[in-house]
Amino acid sequence: MSGIALLSFEFKESMMIALRALRANKVRAALTMLGIFIGITVVVLMMTAIKGLNNSFQQGISALGADVLYIDKWTWFTNVPWWEQRNRRNITMADYEKFKSMAKLPVAIAPSLDTRQTVKYKDQSVESVSVEGSDAEYIKTTNLTFEQGRFFNEIESKSARNVCVLGSQIADDLFPHKNALGKNVKIGPVEFKVVGILDKQGSFILGDFNPDQRVYVPIGTVFKYFSGHRRNSISIDVRAAGTGAIENTKAEAEGIMRKIRGLMYNQPDDFGINQQAGLTDLYNSRVGVIQIAGIFITGLSLFVGAIGIMNIMFVSVKERTKEIGLRKAIGAKRRTILTQFLLESSFICLVGGIAGLIASILLGLLVNQFLPTSIDYSVVLIAILVSLITGLISGFAPAYTAAKMDPVEALRFE
């Protein structure tokens, strides 16, 4: 027989021998598999949850738009301490007007001011809703789309009419079975007419940023009714002409803002120009660490499973010392014995791993009802590979012990 034919013959025969041994010890094999099963299940579940969270985060911040700048008193991600930022001058509507007249590059510029109010319709109410005041151009700085109705127009925003646009979650909460369009809701103590309802954006993480849970009103109404906010600093939302133009737009915006604020060349910016990218970085640096920790912790359970396999394989080798001695006496080579035991442990791991994979996919569907999950085909491949490698690694030491046994000693073993 040629080398390869002989190897494949040996492999096939070793497989048969390994399967025989497993069949002879069904309960033990099943219990050992359970360790790997649980390990793979939790690891894969963790991975799908992470993937799901990342997806929904991406989805969520895509509502912010990658080509939008948020000029704000507060810099989102910086090492400038908050107490210094607090002492910065507010950004006012006057600043916004000047900015709008000077900026050439942006395709849309809108002011925004956020307030927290209780929103009511008849006996339904939602507390502490983020109510965003802005003008008609605001919609152009976002990627928001409408389920029904429209955004408020220029006339409505200029004259600060009592009109509002509801995020899909708010609309569902206030009007469980009814159409909200054209109804009057109470924001704080004031009645607003609903002119539009947004499509569900489906973001999970962003909380206050989540358009589903926001209400949009003309910025003038915020100044008019929610007077405490008059002293608040507004934000200027600036949309660049595509992501390629964002750096130039940012440079222009910084220059204009410094001019408006009358800053000398040696004074630092007393405002922040924020963008979505910073949010992604923050997400990755914070949530990324938690995710790695999650994988590591669930990975530990896989490790425990692997130790279980090793333990059982050692017991199995010890128990079958005499059998190994006999096999060697009648002509089994070291390699043959090694293969036999490695195949046994890899088979246990592979079956346990595949079962775990299937279980985690099913569980993933269940968990998806509460938390977003997403299974990636690479995860399937990784899970199978990991269980195979676990089998090989944890089976190696016992298999090697078996392979190098002295047949004379082994045959004498009782």
Place this chain on the structure above:
Amino acid sequence: MNIINIEHISKVYQVGSEEVHAIRDISLRIDKNEYVAIMGPSGSGKSTLMNMLGCLDTPTSGKYDFTGVSVSQMTDNELAKIRNKEIGFVFQTFNLLSRSDALHNVELPLIYAGIPAAERRERAEEALIDVGLKDRMHHKPNELSGGQRQRVAVARALVTRPSIILADEPTGNLDSKTGEEIMILFNEIYEKGNTIILVTHEEYIAEHAARIIRIKDGLIEADTPVANRYIPKAKSEVNQ
């Protein structure tokens, strides 16, 4: 023809700081179609010699030629190959795989020889028929009597058509009647032209052989032909 040719072999074991001379100086020749019994009290070096003859172990010094090939310096894997092809082992405790049926037990050495499944099965069936177990092929060891188990072991030893059959106390775990049946089987195998080496400590078992080698303190004490060899007679109930 010369199958085994041993010249001045010794075997020294290191037990702690002490050296144990299991075999001091043994020279020995065994020809084709001999029936040799090796006898000796425990601790005489009889087992060590048997392991050496069976290529399970290599000598510390000296020369061992097996069918004209020097085996004294061989690696583990080379020895495994010789054992597989040239030596048929029969053990006192049978050493069958308890979870496999008779047929698979007999097939086992052929698996390690790389024989394809169909041929393997055919040869294993033949060997089982030869030892009178035509109807027991699919029985597992725990469904067989002691004598039948030893027959399976003999079939396993014969199936590779080895140069020698090496039997270590083959009747040690059997009652005298069943033991006698196994000795009849050995006699048949011998008469078909096989070479048998029988390790035993029982005088009357040894007398089934044509030559007795007595070992004591790691040396050959006596090596004599058996003048009046006991030839067992097949009784009616033997071949079932």
